[in-house]
Amino acid sequence: MGLIENAERPNFILTTIDTLLRWGRSHSLWWCNAGSACCSLEFAAMGGARYDMDRIGSGLVRASPRQSDVLLIPGPITKKMAPIFVRVYNQMPDPKWVIAMGSCAISGGAFRESYSMTRGADTVLPVDVYVPGCPVRPEALFYGLLKLRARVRGTSNIGLAHREPIYVPPDLPPEWEAEVREFLGEHEAC
Amino acid sequence: MDTYANLAALVLAGLVGLAFVFALYGAVKLLAPSRPYALKNATYECGHDPLGEAWVPYRLQYYAFAIIFLIFDIETAFFYPIVLVWRQIGTLALVETLIFVAVLLVGLLYAWKRGVLKWD
Incomplete structure (x- = not known):
């Protein structure tokens, strides 16, 4: 049903429940496993004993986008992979968030001039938090995760259901627009 | 009197438990956002369209091999405790072990004669 998400406008009860839900969600952000490059090893280090992201519930x-809240982009997105990332993002349940980790995911980094790379994850996905570094240290990613938690807590979900359900990158470069559409196209009607 | 009190406690606990379950499921039904669409419900295979069938046929002969493997597996598992008490039991242990092996061997010989061990 989604009492909060389907609401037309906020009232006292809805906002109170929404605050409670956001508080709960921010303490149980689950990751979608999508290690696209070497930053994912720093992400793995964050799961270890020294940094231990378990202690904040993350x-x-x-292994399935259906059970995850956060899509971490730990590296450059090649033009081949871009439609796949868009598809995985669209298979995640609302509400969902994206973290761009490292220079490559922010702007293309060292591969910016490459013929096969996108110029950053935000050309294909709506990124919420950018974590700079090459590679990102686990502390930095942890800080980014804390920032995302603050965002999750601070952003209302009321009326979310009125958003377009399937995300299509708004300014697709023409040369790989066809590929993204192919990955989404046959499923677009629901 | 005591029996009734116990029964009442049991019924009360059951009712509270039932109410708890219904309250939780009701809250989920009310609050959980649900926006299914075809792409979201599509089979997840790392972002690609699934290739082939989910049901992969295996050769039936693996079944016979697994059964025959069990003969040797159980044999080894039962030998270890016998070895532990070997000194106390003595010759009887050897005889019993050999009988045990003989029984299992009959099964293996039967499978052999039926041609299960041949792959083709």
């Missing part, structure tokens, strides 16, 4: 890295 220790679960799910």
Whole structure:
């Protein structure tokens, strides 16, 4: 049903429940496992004993987008992979968030001039938090995760259901627009 | 009197438990956002369209091999405790072990004669 998400406008009861839900969600953000490059090893280090993301409830890295809240982009997205990332993002249940980790995911980094790379994850996905570094240290990613938690707590979900359900990158470069559409196209009607 | 009190406690605990379950499921039904669409419900295979069937046929002969493997597996598992008490039991242990092996061997010989061990 989604009492909060389907609401037309906020009232006292809805906002109170929404605050409670956001508080709960921010303490149980689960990751979608999508290690695209070397930053994912720093992400793995964050799961270890020294940094231990389990202690803030974010220790679960799910193998299925259906059980995850956060899509971590730990590296450059090639033009081949871009439609796949868009598809995985669209298979995640609302509400969902994206973290761009490292220079490559922010702007293309060292591969910016490459013929096969996108210029950053935000050309294909709506990124919430950017974590700079090459590679990102686990502390930095942890800080980024804390920032995301603050965002999750601070952003209302009321009326979310009125958003377009399937995300299509708004400014697709023409040369790989066809590929993204192919990955989404046959499923677009629901 | 005491029996009734116990019964009442049991019924009360059951009712509270039932109410708890219904309250939780009701809250989920009310609050959980649900927006299914075809792409979201599509089979997840790392972002690609699934290739082939989920049901992969295996050769039936693996079944016979697994059964025959069990013969040797159980044999080894039962030998270890016998070895532990070997000194106390003595010759009887050897005889019993050999009988045990002989029984299992009959099964293996039967499978052999039926041609299960041949792959083709």
